[in-house]
Amino acid sequence: MALKAAAAAARGEAGRVASVVLVGPRNVWEDAMRTCGWSAEKPPEVEALATPGPEARPLPLPAICTWDPAMAEEPQIRPGCMAADAALSAYASIAGAVSAALNGHVDAIVTAPVSEEAFRLAGIREGGEDEVLAHLTKTPRGALTEAIDDGAKRTEGLPIVRTSPGHGPEFEIAGRGKADEGAMVAAVRWAVRAVARIDE
Numbered sequence: 613m614a615l616k617a618a619a620a621a622a623r624g625e626a627g628r629v630a631s632v633v634l635v636g637p638r639n640v641w642e643d644a645m646r647t648c649g650w651s652a653e654k655p656p657e658v659e660a661l662a663t664p665g666p667e668a669r670p671l672p673l674p675a676i677c678t679w680d681p682a683m684a685e686e687p688q689i690r691p692g693c694m695a696a697d698a699a700l701s702a703y704a705s706i707a708g709a710v711s712a713a714l715n716g717h718v719d720a721i722v723t724a725p726v727s728e729e730a731f732r733l734a735g736i737r738e739g740g741e742d743e744v745l746a747h748l749t750k751t752p753r754g755a756l757t758e759a760i761d762d763g764a765k766r767t768e769g770l771p772i773v774r775t776s777p778g779h780g781p782e783f784e785i786a787g788r789g790k791a792d793e794g795a796m797v798a799a800v801r802w803a804v805r806a807v808a809r810i811d812e
Contacts, residue, residue: 620797631673632800633661633718636705637686641678661712681708694727699734702726703744710748713772720773720803722796742767745774764799766806773806775799 634641638657645654655676683704687697702724709721728740738744745767746753755769766775777795 620793620800632676633658633673633709633712634676634678635681635709635712635721636678637680637701638678639686640689640701643689661708661715661717679708679712681705681711683707694730694733696730696734699727699730699736703731703734703736706741706744707748710745710772713774714749719807720775722799722803723774723776724796725777725779741776745770761802762798763795764802766802773803775803775806 634655642654644650655678656674658673658677658679661679661681681704685697685700687695687701706721706723706726709718709723712718713721723741726741731739731744736744738747742756742758743753745751746756749770749772751770757768759766759768760778763778764775765778766773776799779795
C-alpha cells in the first residue's frame with residue numbers, strides 16, 4: 613500500500629511532491645516491491661536523514677528513495693502476522709521519520725497503519741500511534757486532536773505535519789498485493805496541502 617502510494621505521489625497523483633522517502637528496513641521494501649510487481653528501477657537507499665543539519669531545510673532527494681534509520685533489527689517478513697519484531701521496526705521507523713521532520717530534513721511524515729495490539733506485544737509502553745507521536749515530539753497527549761477527510765486523518769497539535777490513512781492495519785490481506793492505496797494517497801495529498809499552507 614505505501615509503495616503504491618509512493619509511486620502515485622511520484623507520478624503527481626497526490627499533488628506536487630518533491631520526493632517520497634520510504635522509511636524502514638530495506639528488506640521490507642524489497643519484499644513489498646516483489647509482492648506488488650514493482651517494474652520500475654528500485655529506489656536508491658539514502659542515509660543520515662535524522663542527523664541535525666547546519667540549517668533546518670529539506671535535503672535534496674530522489675523522487676522515491678528508501679531510508680533505514682537502523683534503530684531496530686530487521687524484522688522477519690511474515691505477512692498477516694502480528695509480531696513483536698515487526699512492531700519494534702515500525703516504532704523505529706516512526707521515530708526516525710519524526711526525527712527527520714524535527715531536524716527539518718523532510719517537510720512532513722505520512723505513517724502507514726500500525727497495530728496498537730502489536731505495539732503492546734512488543735512492550736512499547738506509549739500505546740497507540742498518537743501516544744507514540746506525542747512521546748517522540750514531547751507534546752502533551754491532551755494537546756492532540758484528529759481531523760478526518762477523504763479516508764485520511766491528520767494529527768493536529770504536533771510540531772510536525774503528520775497524516776495517515778484513516779483505517780487500521782489490514783492483516784487479512786497483508787502481503788498479497790491487494791491493499792487499496794486510496795487512503796494512503798489521500799494522506800499524502802493532505803500532507804502536501806498542509807506543507808503548502810505553512811510555506812505560504
